[in-house]
Amino acid sequence: MTGQPQTPKSGTMPSKLSLQGLNTAAYLKAEPQLPAEHRATFATHLAAALNAPGDDPADVAEAESILRVIIWNTEGSVVESIAQAAASNPHMTNSLAWAMANDDEAVATPILQSSHALSDSELTSIVETTESFSKMGAIAGRDSVGADLSRALALHGDEDTAHRLLNNANADIPEDALTCILDRHEQHQHILEDMVGREKLSSAIAERLIDKVSPALADGLRARNLVSNQSSTDTGLPRIDRNIMGYRDEKSPEELDALVSQMIAQNEITAALLVQKICEGYFEFFVSVLAETSKLTKDDVREQMIQSPAKTLPTLWKSASLQADWVPVASAAVTAFIFANKNYNKSDIPMFRRNISDRALSSLRAEKRKLTDEQTRLFREL
Amino acid sequence: MSVRESLIESLVCLVVDNDAHQLAVLKAGLIAVGIKEILAATGGSQAFDILTAPKRPIDLVLSDINLPTGNGLQLLHALRTGRIKGMRSNATFILTTASPTTETVKTAAALDANGYVVKPVVPEKLETALLKARRNVFPAVPARYADVPEPN
Numbered sequence: 149m150t151g152q153p154q155t156p157k158s159g160t161m162p163s164k165l166s167l168q169g170l171n172t173a174a175y176l177k178a179e180p181q182l183p184a185e186h187r188a189t190f191a192t193h194l195a196a197a198l199n200a201p202g203d204d205p206a207d208v209a210e211a212e213s214i215l216r217v218i219i220w221n222t223e224g225s226v227v228e229s230i231a232q233a234a235a236s237n238p239h240m241t242n243s244l245a246w247a248m249a250n251d252d253e254a255v256a257t258p259i260l261q262s263s264h265a266l267s268d269s270e271l272t273s274i275v276e277t278t279e280s281f282s283k284m285g286a287i288a289g290r291d292s293v294g295a296d297l298s299r300a301l302a303l304h305g306d307e308d309t310a311h312r313l314l315n316n317a318n319a320d321i322p323e324d325a326l327t328c329i330l331d332r333h334e335q336h337q338h339i340l341e342d343m344v345g346r347e348k349l350s351s352a353i354a355e356r357l358i359d360k361v362s363p364a365l366a367d368g369l370r371a372r373n374l375v376s377n378q379s380s381t382d383t384g385l386p387r388i389d390r391n392i393m394g395y396r397d398e399k400s401p402e403e404l405d406a407l408v409s410q411m412i413a414q415n416e417i418t419a420a421l422l423v424q425k426i427c428e429g430y431f432e433f434f435v436s437v438l439a440e441t442s443k444l445t446k447d448d449v450r451e452q453m454i455q456s457p458a459k460t461l462p463t464l465w466k467s468a469s470l471q472a473d474w475v476p477v478a479s480a481a482v483t484a485f486i487f488a489n490k491n492y493n494k495s496d497i498p499m500f501r502r503n504i505s506d507r508a509l510s511s512l513r514a515e516k517r518k519l520t521d522e523q524t525r526l527f528r529e530l
Numbered sequence: 531m532s533v534r535e536s537l538i539e540s541l542v543c544l545v546v547d548n549d550a551h552q553l554a555v556l557k558a559g560l561i562a563v564g565i566k567e568i569l570a571a572t573g574g575s576q577a578f579d580i581l582t583a584p585k586r587p588i589d590l591v592l593s594d595i596n597l598p599t600g601n602g603l604q605l606l607h608a609l610r611t612g613r614i615k616g617m618r619s620n621a622t623f624i625l626t627t628a629s630p631t632t633e634t635v636k637t638a639a640a641l642d643a644n645g646y647v648v649k650p651v652v653p654e655k656l657e658t659a660l661l662k663a664r665r666n667v668f669p670a671v672p673a674r675y676a677d678v679p680e681p682n
Contacts, residue, residue: 221646252666
């Protein structure tokens with residue numbers, strides 16, 4: 149058949165289609181006369197056979213070109229059947245897989261789920277561009293999902309995408325992606341259960357899960373030695389609650405208020421303690437003390453701290469009868485905390501805290517502030 | 531009016547063809563499918579100038595491959611590699627041609643053309659290509675096209 153342009157003819161297709169002699173121009177000339185079902189059969193066979201070992205590259209290029217034109221200009225079921233055939237062709241070319249991956253959902257889904265012709269970075273760019281959760285779900289179910297792709301799916305996907313990703317044993321889901329899923333979907337119990345079912349789980353993630361899942365699953369986490377056998381409050385680890393800035397130690401705002409009132413009554417509140425608390429991320433403790441001593445609401449104190457700690461802290465500090473030489477230190481610590489809260493992941497507790505104290509100290513040095521021995525000691529301990 | 535019609539109706543389209551008759555046929559085809567705002571250019575460099583400083587954002591480019599000053603593939607290459615500042619690099623771009631070749635299909639595919647329509651262009655063919663092209667949005671990654679040689 150060499151030298152004789154091959155175009156599909158009516159009748160049955162051979163089980164193994166030869167690409168030899170295919171010609172794009174000849175195909176396009178013949179196309180208007182082809183019945184739709186013959187065109188579909190031809191295209192499907194072509195997609196299944198394309199690029200087999202031993203095929204002449206020139207023939208592959210012609211076949212690929214014909215398929216590309218069909219994909220561009222054909223609606224519906226024909227392209228869907230091409231995609232089904234292409235998805236199971238281990239030799240499918242990257243160019244055609246890419247074209248179909250960016251096509252309608254029905255065309256893209258089998259390719260996104262099964263084709264090995266697409267790289268993780270290409271799939272990541274699709275996840276970042278598409279508005280289709282169905283496409284994201286297909287990618288989440290692939291037989292291999294790398295860490296960067298998991299991050300993109302965690303960030304852009306919906307609840308179903310997260311469910312499929314978490315249930316994919318071949319997905320490499322780094323801790324920051326798991327944190328992102330928790331931040332976005334922790335209201336869905338089945339997502340929490342999916343996460344508990346992951347083989348690799350860090351202690352930080354387990355600590356976040358333990359209070360939110362059923363007692364049986366919580367026991368399972370403890371049995372895996374991911375968390376201590378005590379409740380999280382008793383471990384000394386702070387609670388991570390995305391609805392508050394920083395961390396909290398107490399179970400409820402009422403418990404925090406009671407603790408603060410008791411400490412004020414017993415003269416246990418010192419400037420050093422407040423700076424230590426803010427550097428540890430306990431912003432709500434800091435706010436509660438200053439609200440109680442200044443008789444302002446917590447919302448007002450919180451707002452003033454966020455807007456301009458340097459401007460408002462001296463007055464609040466005075467109302468709490470705290471030493472004035474700690475004001476610049478406290479102001480630097482609050483500014484550093486607000487920055488860290490906005491820009492860093494709270495789930496990495498040591499890193500989050502280190503960031504606050506390092507930033508506060510840097511800004512005090514930049515202002516050429518001379519620290520007292522007590523202040524220097526505090527930062528050293530932090 | 532269907533959603534489909536209203537979506538097409540609101541598109542601003544640039545048609546590029548150096549053949550006055552073909553240009554008229556394409557414009558008539560676009561009007562027939564419901565597009566109201568159509569700009570026209572007869573060469574690649576004129577199209578480039580329009581795209582670089584558009585009075586209104588252009589949603590769709592329908593360009594012949596063979597043009598006198600800069601061809602349709604060069605225009606697509608400039609768009610995808612981010613050299614047309616007034617446009618999104620992944621804007622919808624459909625190529626038309628009277629003489630399809632494997633080489634031009636290959637280059638158009640490498641540049642993620644959203645359509646490749648073989649002339650004669652009848653309204654039905656144009657509408658199918660248009661609807662499909664608008665649905666298939668490729669990620670805007672200019673670096674992806676860095677290795678595609680500038681077409682001749």
